[in-house]
Amino acid sequence: MTTIAFPRITRRLRAERLYGQTALHEAQALRYRVFSSEFDARLEGAEAGLDRDEFDAHCSHIGVRDLDSGELVATTRLLDNRAALRLGRFYSEGEFSLHGLTELDAPILEIGRTCVHPAYRNGATISVLWGELAEALNQGGYRYLMGCASIPMRDGGVQAQAIMQRLRERYLRTELLHANPRTPLPVLELPENVIAETPPLLKAYLRLGAKICGEPCWDPDFQVADVFILLKRDELCPRYARHFKAAV
Numbered sequence: 001m002t003t004i005a006f007p008r009i010t011r012r013l014r015a016e017r018l019y020g021q022t023a024l025h026e027a028q029a030l031r032y033r034v035f036s037s038e039f040d041a042r043l044e045g046a047e048a049g050l051d052r053d054e055f056d057a058h059c060s061h062i063g064v065r066d067l068d069s070g071e072l073v074a075t076t077r078l079l080d081n082r083a084a085l086r087l088g089r090f091y092s093e094g095e096f097s098l099h100g101l102t103e104l105d106a107p108i109l110e111i112g113r114t115c116v117h118p119a120y121r122n123g124a125t126i127s128v129l130w131g132e133l134a135e136a137l138n139q140g141g142y143r144y145l146m147g148c149a150s151i152p153m154r155d156g157g158v159q160a161q162a163i164m165q166r167l168r169e170r171y172l173r174t175e176l177l178h179a180n181p182r183t184p185l186p187v188l189e190l191p192e193n194v195i196a197e198t199p200p201l202l203k204a205y206l207r208l209g210a211k212i213c214g215e216p217c218w219d220p221d222f223q224v225a226d227v228f229i230l231l232k233r234d235e236l237c238p239r240y241a242r243h244f245k246a247a248v
Contacts, residue, residue, distance in 0.1 A: 181217035
């Protein structure tokens with residue numbers, strides 16, 4: 001029997017700051033493709049094939065580009081406490097009452113709308129994105145990173161409830177900030193042995209050292225349960241601290 005070895009695909013990826021309307025449209029188009037296909041989300045800008053909202057103009061945007069194809073393959077947006085003050089709120093405050101937020105008394109960066117092209121969901125892409133996120137944190141001197149990570153709700157909430165049963169013991173922490181969902185999930189009684197796979201992005205945040213700060217919020221537009229996460233820079237997982245070299 002002849003065994004054929006196929007060469008591994010090595011992609012050349014580069015992180016970049018996304019400046020200008022053209023780059024922003026690239027990010028919004030990638031977000032639309034991912035969110036509409038995977039969550040069947042109701043998106044502002046859908047008629048133009050974009051995911052956009054009022055926060056985009058106030059955020060900085062970062063991405064990962066495949067240098068061979070020129071395609072943008074990952075993106076996220078960042079909203080700091082100064083921009084949130086001008087807007088009147090962080091994006092997360094539309095879903096959660098954030099008790100203790102004003103008492104943190106330190107620069108905060110909110111991460112949101114993170115998405116990765118399905119063909120690029122691997123450690124290499126996330127590592128490149130995290131490296132650029134680290135640069136943004138270091139340059140701004142931010143002490144906290146916060147935001148939402150989503151769990152699909154197409155099954156009525158079984159996956160979300162099963163994941164939360166597992167995460168509460170290890171990752172729930174509310175003494176710094178308590179995120180109270182404005183729209184709690186429907187109550188489901190599940191056996192303790194029901195398990196579900198944690199979505200990659202939520203898993204990545206937890207590996208960084210992030211904690212969850214309360215129960216999830218039901219987001220009907222995206223058909224997801226959003227889990228609020230908070231990362232304190234001096235509690236970074238040592239494995240990732242090299243990216244955030246100025247953090248500790």
